[in-house]
Amino acid sequence: MAPQHFLSQFSDKPRYNTKAVAQETGVPADTFRAWERRYGVPRPQRTEGGHRLYSERDIATIRWLRDRTAEGLTISQAIALMIEGSDTSLSWLNTAVDTEPHTWERMQARMIAALTDFDATRAEQILGEAFALYPLEDVFLKLIQPAMVEIGEQWHAGRLSVTAEHFATQFIRRKLSSLFNTYNVTEGRGLVVVGCAPSEQHDLGALMLAVFLVRHGWQVIYLGPEVPVKDLLDAVQHIQPDLVCLSASTTETATQLLEIGRALQQLPPPTPLFGYGGRAFNLNPVLTHKMPGTFLGRDAQEAVENVASLLSRSR
Structure with a gap:
């Protein structure tokens, strides 16, 4: 019509x-x-x-x-x-149509400047403009993710304070949490548990995956950062999800996923599938060689596609 x-x-x-x-x-x-x-x-x-x-x-x-x-x-x-x-x-x-050209690099620079200046109002405006121009997934993968990587690298190099990095992280976490609550469903294509390795504090990547999954119709239980092994295993036996997805950003936390993957395989049926990802595996792909389960990809968009493929094959 x-x-x-x-x-x-x-x-x-x-x-x-x-x-x-x-x-x-x-x-x-x-x-x-x-x-x-x-x-x-x-x-x-x-x-x-x-x-x-x-x-x-x-x-x-x-x-x-x-x-x-x-x-x-x-x-x-x-x-x-x-x-x-x-x-x-x-x-x-x-x-009314505005044909002014926008580039991701320009918006990234503006977003980094706003967040590192503690300017939530300006960051809200930039994010609103991006959402008005591009699909949500593109905004997070091509604007938010690169901006947060740059902010993280500035912090590691000592060029940015801890407070500025925390402000930026909490701003993005609030946005992702709001979107997750908006789209989350009680019934979906399948039940997926998403969280982080036991010592992993950086959960923005996992939270982004949770948002992408619910937008594609999956039911998601999000557990957040630092998920203890025993508590995860107890929850999995109680919830009986189709898939467990965990994230790690460092070699240390990635190694913890090795133990979790093996433990999940030892659970009594129905045994969930296990998927993993995160910055640690992107920077050091050799970590995937001995890891049980399935590497879900380099970003949340790849992970969503691989989740769909993985669960369709298992059924």
Whole structure:
């Protein structure tokens, strides 16, 4: 159905606040507010106090754009598609499309500067712009992940304080946790446990994988950093997941996964599959040679694809 005919079915009476729209659509508020700033879509009205109020038509518009971007279009392409199929009621969109070029390197530099300056407001704006332009997975793999690697390297080299690194990490963790809670399902394609090695404190990579998995329809139980071996084994026997995915960023924590992989194989049936990944294996691929289980790939996107392949074969 052409966008204008589809959208015309819905009321344009303003009724819903920002939180309600985010819950109804599953699209983070930062994202559709960035669409509004850059493209003029959606078009909420304002209360006397200046708060946005959205209509059912606005919600339908956000859902339509969400579905187009989920199909692989960028948001600018989705807006252009809406314009192409529109009548005069959407003609104002023609002047709203911003064709200013953006590069990942430019956005990375801006994000690093904002986070290391403790400027959450500016970081929110940069992230909102990125979500408005690109699919969520691309934003995390091509903007957030490289920016956090650079921040980590600056900290290791002594050019950045511990407090700045912690601020950046907590900012990104909040974003990932919010997305995980937005998309997480109680039933899905299969049950996956995600966490980190017993001494692994850096869990952003594991949390990113959890977000990517729930966005692809998997049910995920996220255990976070520093998961003790005994507690993990007890939980696995109780939960009976299809797959256990664990992350390690150093050689020391990667070695701990060797023990866990072997222990999982010794559990009574049904025995879950075991997958692993993380920076340690990317930097030193030889670590995978004696590791039980399956190396899931160099990033969260590869891991999602390998999880799907691994579980489809096992069934």
